[in-house]
Amino acid sequence: MSIITVSASKHSNLLRLLTSHTFLRRLSTEPPEPQPPPQQKTSNHNSIITEALQLLQTPGNEWNTTQLNQLLFPDSPPSSSSPRLFYQITRRLPSSSQALKFLNYLQNNSPSSPDTQSLLSYTFQAIFELAFCEPESNANLSRLYKTSKELNIPLTVNAASFLLRAYGRSELVEESFILFNDLDPSVKTTYLRNVWLSILLRSGRVKDALKVIDEMFESNEDSNCRPNDATGDVLFSFLLKRERNGEILSEDEIVNLVLKFGDHGVLISSFWMGRLITRLCRNRKTNRAWDLFTEMIKLGAVLESATCNSLLTGLAREGNFNRMNELMAKMVEMDIQPNVVTFGILINHMCNKTGDLKFAQKVMRKMIKAGVVPTVATYGALINAYCLNGNVNEAMEIFKDMKAASKVPPNTVIYNILIDSLCKNNKVKSAVSLMEDMKIRGVTPNTTTYNAIFKGLRDEKDLEKVFEFMDRMIEHACNPDYITMEILTEWLSAVGEIERLKKFVAGCEVSGSSAQKASART
DNA sequence: GTCGCCCTTC
Incomplete structure (x- = not known):
């Protein structure tokens, strides 16, 4: 970590920025009131759909085509019969095979108009969507694609995208290339190309994907496939x-x-x-x-x-x-x-290694005053700042405040900072009592915790305690890392406790493997 | 509709 040397005037500059009127005002801004939802529109569109679906409930060969025709094609030419209506009816049919029968009916009964092809295309899209959700859908979709070609019904953008996605999830990338090249340029919209793009990327065709994007960038400003x-x-x-x-x-x-x-x-x-x-x-x-x-x-x-x-x-x-x-x-x-994290960064980095702890406290106070609730990491930054400045007593005071008053209970990282710092300041007894405090409060020590306490105990030459914590480490299936092994190997071999070291290593292997088994079971 | 949730403390 680097040492920041900053003049005091720059500090006050920053503090002014941080606590400027604008900043603080922003911090306490209430979220806007939710807008009431727009009023729902009802239309006879819905009643046509309901009626049509009732008529279509009978088996396909018993459909009352006269009634259906009256309902769906009331006037000729069918000016109001939007393709959307037929899409919505088809989409609500129970299966893609039923929907195909409905398509067959439409082909034979819809009065010919400029809308006919679009009507059939939208109906076919609904068939694709139904098929997409059915079992064995991928093979089914390929068959449907073939049918659409035989019937000369062009795919809509959505139909093509369902087909592409089906190919994508079956990892039929070559087929997706063929389909994409086969599509009418008008269908190859930005949306479809985005779907295509995600398939290419997922199947590892990054170069092809970047080529698609280049094409999109090179297309005309007013084309329908701009990125x-x-x-x-x-x-x-x-x-x-x-x-x-x-x-x-x-x-x-x-x-x-x-x-x-x-x-x-x-x-x-x-x-x-x-x-x-x-x-x-x-x-x-x-x-x-x-x-x-x-x-x-x-x-x-x-x-x-x-x-x-x-x-x-x-x-x-x-x-x-x-x-x-x-x-x-x-x-x-x-x-x-700025949010609580911003303040944490400033506390941590701006007051280290210069020792301007007043600045840190100032930031903290301003932050609380502005209604930004400190988190455990904010306290961690503050405690760490004190420890790094050799002020572990003050750090302990903050820690005590945290336990006593705040709704933010200390976590493993907080204990680690303090235990490490206490050990480095020859206050190993206090560090050991923090270990006990962790046990009481149910905060789990990790490898960093043990490494810190082991270093402290080594300096104190306290073999009795180190054995105790070594056992505890095994008991809690906490894996040692290379730092743990370095400390213990050097120290224990120097004092002739090789057997105790071997026992520790063996215990770690057992607890490590049982921990692995336990996690594999879940 | 397609993508998927970055930031501070040992």
Whole structure:
């Protein structure tokens, strides 16, 4: 971690920003009143649907076509018979095979008009949708596609998308290519291409997917297949998935894609923007994150508090106080509210290693006054700040306050900070009593906790206690890491307790494997 | 409709 050297005047500058009228006012803003839902419209559309469905309840070969015709085609030419009506009726039929019979009836009975083909296409879409939800649907959908071609009924956008998705979930990527190329250009809308895109990405055809996007970008400004927000979401949600870390495209390549979208007037969602900036900052590419951030603002992007928090953390880690200040000013300017996390970052990074703990407390007080409720991590940041400044007594006071008054109970991390700091300040007895406190309060120690206490006990040469905690570690199936092993191996072998060490290792293997079995069972 | 929920403490 870097040491931040900041002048006091810059501190007060920041504090002023943080607690500026705008900031505080934003913090206490109430959410807007919910709007009443728009009044529902009723029409005789619905009664036609209900009546038609009643007539269609009898077996297919017994349908009263005269009555149906009167209901569905009351006038000729059928000016009002929108394809939507036929879609809605078909969609409510019990199965795709029933729906196919209805289609057959429509083909034979609908008076010919310019609307006929559209009517049949919409009916066919409903058939696809029904089939999509039925068992064995994938084979069925392929058959239906063939039927539609034989009957010369063009697919609607939605019908094509159901078919594409069916191919996608059956991993029939080659078939999806054939279908896509076979479709009429008018059907290949942005929406359909987005569906196609997600299928390509999921099946690992990243290059093909990027080609589709390029085509979309190269299409005319007024075409129906320009990339939209969803295009960006489909692509970037794929590239920035939690478990992915640059193995598909490098971060720089992803940034370039984001900028390309931006140049074409598509701003990716603030959520994915945030994810990308977070990732850049975590991978020590804070400059790149900063450039992207400022570029997106220039393009008019709306960014979230969480994104700014990531960037603040990255800048703080580098000790770039000027840019932190600049970012805070931008937040005020752009109405991005600082939240409890923002305050946590400031407490943690702004008062470390300079020792300006008054600043930390000031931030905390202002924050509470502004109605922002501190979380366990906020207290963690404050306690950590005190500990890092060698003021463990004051840190313990905050900890006691936390237990006594606050509704925020201390967690493992809080105990870890204190136990580590107490041990480093030769207050191992107090650290041990915190271990007991954890036990009483039901806070589970983890490997970090044991490592901290082991180091303290080693300095005190307290073999009796270390054996006790080693047993407890095994008992609670807490796995040692390389730090644990390093401390114990060095110390115990030096004092001739190899057997005790071996017993510990064997115990860990047993408890480790039983823990694995337990988690496998759940 | 298609995508899916980033940020602070050991």
